[in-house]
Amino acid sequence: MNNLRKNRLIDETFRYFGIACTLFGLVMLAIFIGKILLDGAGRIDWDFIMSLPSRKPEKAGILTAWTGTTWILGLTAIIAIPIGVAAGIYLEEYGNKNRLASIVEINIANLAGVPSIIYGLLGLEIFVRTLKLGGSLLAGAFTLALLILPIIIVATREALKAVPGSLREASYGMGATKWQTIWYQVLPASSGGILTGIILSLSRAVGETAPLIVIGALAYVPFIAKSPMDEFTVLPMQIFNWVSRPQHGFIVNAASAIIILLIITFILNGIAIYLRNKWQKKINW
Amino acid sequence: MKNIQANNVDAYYGENHVLKDITLNVKEKSVTAFIGPSGCGKSTFLRMFNRMNDYIEGFRKEGEILIDGKEIYDKDVRVEELRQNVGMVFQRPNPFPKSIYDNVAYGLRIQGIKDKTRLDQAVENALRKSVLWDEAKDNLNKSALSLSGGQQQRLCIARTLAVEPTIILMDEPASALDPISTSKIEELILELKVDYTIIIVTHNMQQAARISDKTAFFYIGELIEYNKTKDLFTNPENERTENYISGRFG
Numbered sequence: 358m359n360n361l362r363k364n365r366l367i368d369e370t371f372r373y374f375g376i377a378c379t380l381f382g383l384v385m386l387a388i389f390i391g392k393i394l395l396d397g398a399g400r401i402d403w404d405f406i407m408s409l410p411s412r413k414p415e416k417a418g419i420l421t422a423w424t425g426t427t428w429i430l431g432l433t434a435i436i437a438i439p440i441g442v443a444a445g446i447y448l449e450e451y452g453n454k455n456r457l458a459s460i461v462e463i464n465i466a467n468l469a470g471v472p473s474i475i476y477g478l479l480g481l482e483i484f485v486r487t488l489k490l491g492g493s494l495l496a497g498a499f500t501l502a503l504l505i506l507p508i509i510i511v512a513t514r515e516a517l518k519a520v521p522g523s524l525r526e527a528s529y530g531m532g533a534t535k536w537q538t539i540w541y542q543v544l545p546a547s548s549g550g551i552l553t554g555i556i557l558s559l560s561r562a563v564g565e566t567a568p569l570i571v572i573g574a575l576a577y578v579p580f581i582a583k584s585p586m587d588e589f590t591v592l593p594m595q596i597f598n599w600v601s602r603p604q605h606g607f608i609v610n611a612a613s614a615i616i617i618l619l620i621i622t623f624i625l626n627g628i629a630i631y632l633r634n635k636w637q638k639k640i641n642w
Numbered sequence: 643m644k645n646i647q648a649n650n651v652d653a654y655y656g657e658n659h660v661l662k663d664i665t666l667n668v669k670e671k672s673v674t675a676f677i678g679p680s681g682c683g684k685s686t687f688l689r690m691f692n693r694m695n696d697y698i699e700g701f702r703k704e705g706e707i708l709i710d711g712k713e714i715y716d717k718d719v720r721v722e723e724l725r726q727n728v729g730m731v732f733q734r735p736n737p738f739p740k741s742i743y744d745n746v747a748y749g750l751r752i753q754g755i756k757d758k759t760r761l762d763q764a765v766e767n768a769l770r771k772s773v774l775w776d777e778a779k780d781n782l783n784k785s786a787l788s789l790s791g792g793q794q795q796r797l798c799i800a801r802t803l804a805v806e807p808t809i810i811l812m813d814e815p816a817s818a819l820d821p822i823s824t825s826k827i828e829e830l831i832l833e834l835k836v837d838y839t840i841i842i843v844t845h846n847m848q849q850a851a852r853i854s855d856k857t858a859f860f861y862i863g864e865l866i867e868y869n870k871t872k873d874l875f876t877n878p879e880n881e882r883t884e885n886y887i888s889g890r891f892g
């Protein structure tokens with residue numbers, strides 16, 4: 358009897374502790390977003406979005422930053438998606454399941470956890486110096502592509518694994534080759550999961566700052582990038598640059614830019630969640 | 643002649659010796675039933691006739707499996723061609739998550755056939771043969787997953803027929819279906835036997851007795867008895883067969 362009461366007490370205590378922990382996280386996030394909105398929402402207007410950077414906070418805008426972010430996002434996607442998906446397909450469907458394969462597998466999972474600044478150093482050495490791309494969009498995109506490749510590979514493999522064996526059997530049983538089975542059945546059935554992984558990885562790339570600083574992206578770029586070889590800045594770098602200025606006006610600008618960056622990330626994540634739900638419904642046959 | 647001939651076949655999953663020295667012939671345009679307790683190797687044996695075990699790691703086969711006198715495990719056999727000739731229907735209906743039309747046309751499309759009239763004709767023929775045409779003709783573009791389980795299974799049969807096989811393997815094709823759908827599948831099998839050689843695995847003794855010409859009884863990897871269905875069920879030669887069909891074990 359006594360024991361039962363004790364257990365129930367522990368149970369209750371843990372319940373409240375759990376609720377408190379959850380609330381702590383949520384409240385902190387709410388305070389953060391609330392503060393950012395208070396500081397920055399009033400500053401966002403068409404001019405802010407369409408203006409070049411300036412030494413005067415009230416004139417400065419994020420045009421170069423968000424165009425740079427868009428460029429980077431597009432180039433990174435073009436580089437990372439085909440390589441990542443192809444590698445995922447190879448490892449999951451074609452690679453032998455031997456010791457070497459499991460070593461590769463563990464290492465890819467580990468790569469996803471390597472601090473992003475290390476990727477920046479790698480990018481600096483390979484793309485900026487050896488390939489002489491300089492601090493260009495292309496160098497940045499290649500560096501970020503390296504960073505998100507493991508995420509795409511792992512997501513692709515998970516999505517392929519989730520395709521029921523009965524679907525493959527059905528296709529093979531009809532006389533389909535391995536490639537036909539992958540192309541016509543397995544990939545369509547796993548596309549939702551693969552897309553989700555791609556979008557989540559891109560939303561991570563959008564927020565990365567450290568590797569781009571390392572490869573020499575500039576905080577102050579007074580023109581819009583017109584080609585992949587141009588120098589560039591991105592939203593998080595612009596934010597980083599503004600918060601380190603003494604004038605209060607730039608702090609407000611930074612808050613506004615943070616709101617824009619958050620909106621972009623939320624939209625990307627929203628698409629990913631939407632696709633995941635749609636895909637989960639579809640796969641239950 | 644379309645004979646299936648298995649000579650001294652052994653099969654292994656790694657160390658696990660699951661089929662032991664099996665010899666058995668199947669005549670063309672007949673229905674052969676494989677029966678036996680769970681785990682005795684019926685599915686393994688059935689899946690050897692279109693080499694569906696090829697993808698299972700550690701699987702190994704010994705002995706001969708001849709179709710029309712040709713060893714199907716030979717290096718020069720294209721496994722895709724083999725499977726066009728030896729179709730398969732699985733235990734759980736597994737239509738592709740595509741339209742009814744696309745399901746039936748799949749086998750031809752992967753052979754590179756694009757001609758619309760030819761595909762239309764093949765789809766209609768296959769659906770008629772599997773007695774699904776009347777139910778499906780107005781919904782050819784609807785998802786196959788919207789069909790009932792029994793209809794899905796007949797669609798899977800139609801899909802198999804569309805590539806014009808001569809042999810059809812069925813692994814408990816009705817075990818996931820209700821009695822009415824089951825009897826429809828049984829009727830269909832009896833109709834198909836006129837043109838096709840059919841091997842069916844079943845746990846349903848009445849079903850084996852109703853639809854098959856010959857029955858093979860397997861027990862822990864061995865072929866215990868193989869005979870005309872009527873004889874095997876009324877007058878089994880082996881005691882274990884008798885125990886099994888009378889429901890005393892299994």
Ligand SMILES: Nc1ncnc2c1ncn2[C@@H]1O[C@H](COP(=O)(O)OP(=O)(O)OP(=O)(O)O)[C@@H](O)[C@H]1O
Nearest residue numbers: 655658660678679680681682683684685686687698
């Ligand atoms: N993919 C596999 N890998 C390893 N062993 C397997 C595999 N499939 C089947 N086996 C083993 O082979 C033996 C025969 O299995 P099989 O599926 O052929 O039996 P079955 O007669 O079809 O049984 P059931 O009536 O339950 O379908 C079993 O002992 C099983 O454990």
Ligand SMILES: [Mg+2]
Nearest residue numbers: 684685686813
């Ligand atoms: Mg079985």
